[in-house]
Amino acid sequence: MRIVVLAGGIGGARFLRGLKQAAPDAEITVIGNTGDDIHLFGLKVCPDLDTVMYTLGGGINEEQGWGRRDESFTVKEELAAYGVGPEWFGLGDRDFATHIVRTQMLGAGYPLSAVTEALCDRWRPGVRLLPMSDDRVxxxxxxxxxxxxxxxxxxxxxxxxxxxxxxxxxxxxxxETAKPAPGVLEALAGADLILFPPSNPVVSIGTILAVPGIREAVAAAGAPVVGLSPIVGDAPVRGMADKVLAAVGVESTAAAVARHYGAGLLDGWLVDTVDADAVAEVEAAGIRCRAVPLLMTDPDATAAMAREALTLAEEVRG
Amino acid sequence: MRIVVLAGGIGGARFLRGLKQAAPDAEITVIGNTGDDIHLFGLKVCPDLDTVMYTLGGGINEEQGWGRRDESFTVKEELAAYGVGPEWFGLGDRDFATHIVRTQMLGAGYPLSAVTEALCDRWRPGVRLLPMSDDRVxxxxxxxxxxxxxxxxxxxxxxxxxxxxxxxxxxxxxxETAKPAPGVLEALAGADLILFPPSNPVVSIGTILAVPGIREAVAAAGAPVVGLSPIVGDAPVRGMADKVLAAVGVESTAAAVARHYGAGLLDGWLVDTVDADAVAEVEAAGIRCRAVPLLMTDPDATAAMAREALTLAEEVRG
Known part of the structure; x- marks a missing residue:
């Protein structure tokens, strides 16, 4: 089975780990958000791609959800001693190496997709990780x-x-002028299932869908499109998604996020059991909906969520 | 007194520390070799400038003579884990920060001389450190x-x-197409004394003199030009200067190095007491010469060497 997942950072990465456990034989392609990429200290930092890569490759700081385990901060301290910031972005020494390699390869003319593939040669995340675009967004x-x-x-x-x-x-x-990275549209067209993990609907999945061609490819795909609500009990499970949902005029509820994606995009939607009320509302919008536990408290709970998504996809497929 | 010193790395930096002790009120300008600069991991590394900066600023690894004290190598280990080399160049985490700041500033359009000044804002080396050129050599x-x-x-x-x-x-x-960095020719023209520390005559001082205009400015300067032999007892005090001297057809002797610079450039030359034989030969070449202890075994011995250079300059000045 070929599964394509549109992923942001921490939530997407953790969900993917559960999905790999739930569907060990699936061929998983991840279309990663690069809209939160940033140049820091002259280096290209891709927080979401790295979080997916480190999480699936066993290098993540588990407690924090981002950055490397066993991290040190010597470079950052030295940069601060030079008066060079920002100090609010926590780049550790191990993490710096990733950005140095990436920046060097980009400087040598490789596109971000090729750089990401090279970095994944080390991490072997067990998925094909594609940036949404090689163009800067x-x-x-x-x-x-x-x-x-x-x-x-x-x-x-x-x-x-x-x-x-x-x-x-x-x-x-x-x-608006970015092009999907090589392989993105092909993966969507050839998918047996497309998943929206409980990533941020605005700044993660929304940004991926903003690259011309990607939203259209998701909508046109023959595969079921199933999402998992990042909102549980009217509040984001983690992060501050309510703030950016408000900016696009969407309420922070599991149902409102489903309607925001819309039936043109989504075939199925999972809400948490505490949001069972929302099921009828989502189904009224033409999206099949189930209420299941949606807290990624541990890998097994996360794998169970992924299995629910696979089950809902089967139902949708009919 | 305005002293200008043409300096390479370790030998030049240690000599400068002695000179500061010997002439605490002097206004010292250092023209640093940048010919051994190298791009590593996409970063601009200036080993000689950094050795001077770290040594005079109190950040040097004393035993090794280059690099930072209390250094760690996490970034390098991570780069190796990505298969990215070279592994033979020992960049530590603290040192990496310097190269990151430098590369970011160069990328933003600042010339190397301005970058060096900014880095020295932190290190306060007590000298004005100028790269020989802002152009790549x-x-x-x-x-x-x-x-x-x-x-x-x-x-x-x-x-x-x-x-x-x-x-x-x-x-x-x-x-051949490089221009002296801003301030270099002015410093030489306005100097009361020009010193060649016991740096490598070929790849350090020779490279600085190879920038069009610098050799001419040294030769034309009104100030005495006094050098200290990096060869003691027919062998380099440190490093492998004999190898590169052979490449330019110069014997590894204190006298041969003096003749290599020549009376057109040098007014005075210090050789070690073990090379007292060389004095007559050097003086025969028109260069005033004295034999004094030339081993920089500790800061006091180095300061004594610097005082001998100041004394010889006074003699030359007559």
Missing amino acids: ETHVAIEVDGERRAVHFQEYWVKLRASVDALAVVPVGA | ETHVAIEVDGERRAVHFQEYWVKLRASVDALAVVPVGA
Whole structure:
């Protein structure tokens, strides 16, 4: 079975680990969000791709969900001693090596997809990891500072400001002219199943869908498209998805997120058991819906979620 | 007193520390060799500038003479795990930060001289450190490999091959079109004293002199030019200077190095007491010469050497 997953960072990566356990023989292609990529210290950092790669490759800091295990921060301390920031972005020494290799390869002319493949040669994540695009896309968030509207990089909004102010708009700068990376459209067209893990619907999956051609390929795919709600009990399971949902006028409920994707895209939707009320509303919108436990508390619970998604896909397929 | 010093790496840096002790009120400008600069992992590494900066700024690994004290090698280990080399060049985590800052600033359009000044804002070396040029100059060494002549980067010859094969030629690639960095010619013209520390006469001081305008400015300067022999008892005090001296047809003796610079450049030359025989030969070549202890065994011995250089300069000045 060929499964294609549109993934952001921590939530997507953890779900993928469960999916690999639930469907060990599946051929999994991951289309990773690159809208939160950022240049730091002259290096190209791809937080979501790396979180998927480290998580599936056994290098992740499990507690934190991002970054490397057994990490040290010597380089960062030295950069601070030079007065060079930002200090709010936690790049460790092991992580720096990844960004150095990536930046060197990009500088030598390799596209991000080839660089990602080379990095995965080491990590062997057990999935084919594709960036959504080889072109630069950078998610900016409009906020108000001292009465003035200002756009900041998504990482500045998310990591530095911790989404403490309202997001007025979320703009994937560059998306309108970006092309899907090689293999992305082919994977979607050839998929037996397309999954939206419980990643952020706006800044992760929304950004991937903003690359011209990808939303259309998902909608046109013969395969069922099944998603898992990142909202449980009217609040994001992790992160601050409610802030960016508000920016696009979507309520932070499992049903509202399903309607936001819409029946044109989604065939099936899983909500948590605490949101069982939402099932009828989602089904009324033309999307098959089931209420199952959706907390990725451990790998087994996550694998059970993935199995529920596979089951729902079978139901949809009929 | 305004002193200008043409410096390579370890020998130059240690001498400068002694000079600062010997002449605490002098205004010292260092013209640093950049011919051994190298791009590693996409980063610009300036070994000689950094050795001067770290040594005078208190950050040097004293035993080794280069690199940072209390260094760790996490980034390098990770790069090796990605299969990315070279592994023969020992970049530590603290050192990496310097190269990251430098590369970021160069990428933003700052010339190397401005970058060096910014790095020195942290290290406060107590001297004005100027790269010999803002233009790229890269010393290549011609060697014979399997009967074929091949050019390798100086660092490959020096660090990887440890000068274990003969150097057939030493070529400062790019020197012929390089311009002296801002301040270099002005410093030489305004100097009260110009010193050649016991740095490598070919790949350190020779490379600096190869930048058009610098040799001429040294020769034309009103100030005495005094050098210290890096050869003691017919062998280099450290490093493998004999290998590159042979490539330019110069014997590894204190007298031969003085004659190599020549009376057109040098006014005074210090040889070690074991080379007292050389004094007459050097003076016969029109260069005032004294035999004094020239081993930089500790900071006080080094300061004593610097004082001898100042004394010889006074004699020359007459």
